[in-house]
Amino acid sequence: MSEAWRLARRDLRGGLGGLGLLWLCLAIAVAAIASVTSIASSIDSAIASNGRNLIGGDLIVRSAQHDASPRELAALTAQGRASKSVTLRAMAVAPGGKIGLAELSSIDAAWPLAGRLDLAPGGTRPTGREVAVGRELAERLDLKRGSAVRVGYARFTVSGIIDKMPAMSGFAFSPPILVDEAGLAATGLVQPGSLTTTSYRLILPPGRDPQAIGKAFQARFPDGGWSVTDRNDAGQGTRRFVERVAEMLLLVALAALAIGGLGIASAAAAFAASRRATVATLKLLGAGRRSLAGMLAIEVALIAALAILAGLAVGAAAPALAAHVIGSSLPIAPDPSPQWGALAEAALFGLLVTVGAAWGPLAAAVETRPASLLRGDVSDATTTARRWFVPVLALLGAAVLAVASARDPTIAAVGVAAILILGLLFAAIGGLVRLAARRLRHRGGPIARLGIAALDRPGAATVRLSVALGLGLALLVTLASVAQSLLAEIDNGLPARAPALFLIDIPAAQEADLRTLAAATAPGAELRLVPSLRGPVTAVKGVPVAELGQVPEGAWVLKGDRGLTFARDLPLGNRIVAGQWWPSDYRGPPLISLDVDAARALKLKVGDTLTISILGRPIEARIGSLREIDWRSMGFNFAIIFAPGTLEQAPFTLMATVSPKSGAKTDLLEQALAAKLPMVSAIRVADVVAQVRTLLVALAGAVRVATGVALLLGVIVLAGAVVATRRSRARDLVLLKLVGATRGQVLATQAIEFALLGTVVTLSAFAAGIAAARLLLGASFDLPFRPDWPSLAALALGAVVVTVGAALLAALPALTARPAAALRAL
Secondary structure (H helix, E strand, O other): OOOHHHHHHHHOOOOOOHHHHHHHHHHHHHHHHHHHHHHHHHHHHHHHHHHHHHHHEEEEEEEOOOOOOOOHHHHOOOOOEEEEEEEEEEEEEEOOOEEEEEEEEEEEOOOOOOOOOOOOOOOOOOOOOOOHHHHHHHHHHHHOOOOEEOOOOOOEEEEEEEEEEOOOOOOOOOOOOEEHHHHHEEEEEEEOOOOEEEEEEEOOOOOOHHHHHHHHHHHHHHHHHHHEEEEEHHOOHHHHHHHHHHHHHHHHHHHHHHHHHHHHHHHHHHHHHHHHHHHHHHHHOOOOOOHHHHHHHHHHHHHHHHHHHHHHHHHHHHHHHHHHHHHHOOOOOOOOOOOHHHHHHHHHHHHHHHHHHHHHHHHHHHOOHHHHHHHOOOOOOOOHHHHHHHHHHHHHHHHHHHHHOOOOHHHHHHHHHEEEHHHHHHHHHHHHHHHHHHHHOOOOOOOHHHHHHHHHOOOEEEEEHHHHHHHHHHHHHHHHHHHHHHHHHHHHHHHHHHHHHEEEEEEEHHHHHHHHHHHOOOOOOOEEEEEEEOOEEEOOOOHHHHHEEEEEEOOHHHHHHHHHEEEEOOOOOOEEEOOOOOOOOOOOOOEEEEEHHHHHHOOOOOOOOEEEEEEOEEEEEEEEEEEEEEEHHOOOOEEEEOOOOOOOOOOOEEEEEEEEOOOOHHHEEEEEEEEOOOOOOEEEHHHHHHHHHHHHHHHHHHHHHHHHHHHHHHHHHHHHHOOOOOOHHHHHHHHHOOOOOOOOHHHHHHHHHHHHHHHHHHHHHHHHHHHHHHHHHHHHHOOOOOOOOHHHHHHHHHHHHHHHHHHHHHHHHHHHOOOOHHHOOO
């Protein structure tokens, strides 16, 4: 090995021989992988280490619309210190008439058991007729400490502005308002049937397992409909969102790694070609195969190690950058420290891809025979199966690592398969380009013939460049088209169907008052009302949910409380796909209609049973029908609908949608509701849509940046391939100049070559991206394909321009070579 080190050190003094491209491609690819995995890991780490503070305790047990019974409360307090809170939606009304939806929560003297209530300077904890309000709500309603605000039937004074606090509910739909228990009673909003959630937080003695205690409590009191969140499940909403974004970005990063692998292969081939003469000479001088192989391996390993370290440095800094940029928009800022597990994973990816891409060319160089040097032949040795065994094994290992380390192995496997299929598709397109160039090389004038023939010249990287450019561009077109279609649906599709307002917590006895107010303040508006209750599914086919083990991915109806209703007629936007809808005068055993997707996830059929807890009372109901729901209708879409005759006697409230005449506003109705029906909460659909749109735009921007990195790698691979053929290009161009070609004609031959390749690959990638986007929108989102065609066309044109420009810049030294100097170098 000492001889190999000595030879490698001396050989590197003569130049890198193409390893600069290897460094650049590998560094960018590893940086992409390391950044994505590190940011996701840093958020996980922050949530895991701060779970108790995030939820305000070790364990939360929640139930809809009822408090714990004495037995249940005794069982809870026997486990540790407890704190109770009640949460519901409410409208806050400022003195100036401004109205805002809020999440109103009562807190007792023990809250928070963990974490802190951080108020703006001067703020105090609310007591009696005082409230603490979230900063977002304070800014919206122009509230400050000492301001007056009305919530429900009571007037309060703002005691403080909330900067940070433990989460009160699983998903904060609106800004918080905190009151004490007396303050909540004063609002008059908690009535029979009100959509409230009662939560009990616990601090457990050291060494107790909160997950086991929560499951034991659910099993002991299955009829209470209790849902459980422990400190290890804190931030589940944030976790799920980050996981989905990370999965998408990881697939893009893996594509970038694949493209970088092509660049590494090109760089290794150029390096191997530059060293074949050296290998042959050293063999003549007595060097052994093992020493020569060690020499080349050490040289590549040194450059690869430097590239991996550079990529890991970027990945190590990514969490701190993410904490600075997006930390304020998350419940908890990402952990800014380096994520060593993610970095190790990225380093292993880089190592496997480097071995897979560089092994073959280096093995070919080691096999160079001294006799070939004497004949002046330094071409590749014959390919053997043994030469490709290690690369295939390494690349297979990278694919297995991608799937095994993913949060969702199924999505990762589909993504890796999609990248492989796209790679083979563009390889085939590159092969067709070479075949077409071979058949058309004698067509047209001399300039055109030379440009076309260059696509099929010996050693041409047409196939490799087709994959490198096509893969990145196809991903960019796919993701851009999906994002544009989603935005088009939000901007144009939803407003055409969605109501202006959703109203909740309408007392059933005041339906007539609501209709009168709507007729007076929003004449002509369509008002639709339905009964509303909440309750969790507690058993499936008689088996308690707590005993089901792992809940299937699509079984979201088992997670937390569900919105419930009862109806005589089939709702709009629903279609029966199995069973029958009940008669309008049905009076029999409890019967439900279930969403067909939820039924498939739980493997349920017509005739099976679900047990649903309503106000703490379990109701076992038989499935009478399965429905396909058009969730895009933006109406009342309930996964579970009861037949008449079961829930009418239970305390329930009403929900309503308000769809005004075209162009009409609902401000007067909202003000009238706040004044005369203060218990009713109004949710502006436009505000929700705006929040979703902002999130989607930010997500699309992040994905575009990541995909742009993959496309940049493709351009780098193109430039590197052109640089690698600089010597042969210089020879050809010099010969053209010697027979009278002008500089413009020489430039035209190169421009034709790159423009033809760029145009074919761009059009192919455009078509592949559009097809993939259509498939994805139809299969995953059930949305129409409505991209922004002008921007996509500009993207395709820009790709061709960038491709031609980058290639011409890389070929510039060959274009400007002087005949005399070039001939002396040949």
